[in-house]
Amino acid sequence: MNKVRTMEEMPLSRFHFKMFAYSGGSAFLDGYIIGIIAVALSVMQRQIDMSLTVTGLIGMATLAGMFVGGMLGGYLTDLMGRKKIFIINMLIIAIVSTLQFFTNDPMQLVILRFILGVMIGADFPIAGALMTEFSPQKNRGSLLGGLNGLWYVGYASSYLVGYFMLVFGDTSWRWMLLSSAVPAVIMFFARLRMPESPRWLANKGREEEANAIVHKIYGKNVVMSKEPEIKVKTTFLDIFRNGNGKWTMFVAVFWSLQVVPTFAIGTYIPEILGQFGFANGTKEYLGSAIINIVYLVGLFPFLYLVERYGRRPTLIWPFLICSLSLITLGLGSASGANMSFIWIVVLFIIYGTLNTGMGIHQWIYPNELFPTHIRGTAMGFSTGITRITSAIGTLFFPAFLANYGVSATFYACGAMYFIGFLVALFMAPETKNMSLSQASSMNKSSGDPQNKSFIQKKTMN
Structure with a gap:
């Protein structure tokens, strides 16, 4: 007689890599859409008279939209399911990306970029929840972390595409913005074939459908989990109740402290390299592409x-090293030394590779620390908070860079990473080798129905 195993005990298979691809579209498009605007803005500014405020609005519009999309999409995916919104999002992204080609007014572009942000923000929590709920326990961290890597693939790809599209001349910025429609269309058709999450179905009382999906994917001798999913109503405020509030604060704070300088520096890398003296021709765009490729x-x-x-050591120490790297860049700029292009790129790489590495926790912690009925809500809330803080930083970044210079900019970003180091040192939990039920039950109060079920199960065993 074959031993009955759970979804989390199954080895990596072709199916898991398919789910990784479906989910990875969110991270790829997020990185691509945010990255392509950096090159497009540099070209657009030479043709259209825009103030620093308007430039900042275009740069931050997508991030602001992600605040709305994260808050709304995360809650809706816990309420209505993972698959439906996942498909609709890609269709809308393809349409709006196409409309960018025809825009003639900067404020029209602000609106379109905001809509793109809403769709990407809604997609993030679904991607994380789906990948988490299908992942094997021993590979969950690397699969979720790999999604963050696809953000950098998208980001680096956008700079390469932007660089090669410069040959289109004055209209190149239009083609750059249109290009995000291509991966969106591909993902739309791919996602039509994906399954709904069995954990979500069981959490909503649809156990027969959940078991049918599990058996179809893994076979008859596989069950969803050892701890049964209890039917629990999704309530937004639950991310602050029953011990969840501590983790909500932790995730939102460490994530914000990482992405605010990442987005601020990343959106304006061409301008930063230009202030270092590399604004000749297109070297700053090629340098940006090289930097982001090597980040991987x-x-x-x-x-x-x-x-x-x-999880803990791989978050704590990279925060500290990123801080020191940026401060070193600031010191080099402040000294007035004529830093070589290669040396500047090397310093960016030291910062960027560690920043990329610890970025995997943006997907791991929010998806492991919260139970099924609020997993998407928590991820969406965290995404929303980090994007609005990043949007604010991106809005004021051009003026800060213009008024205070490169060195002060790097000092400020380095300080944020150091604060992140302290937050991680005192708050980051360890969830390695835990099942989803165990990880999401840490620090929970006895009033949480999910935790009650877990405690009863442990007692019976």
């Missing part, structure tokens, strides 16, 4: 380290 190097060792040594 930092991802791969972390996919191993997070499973080998755990």
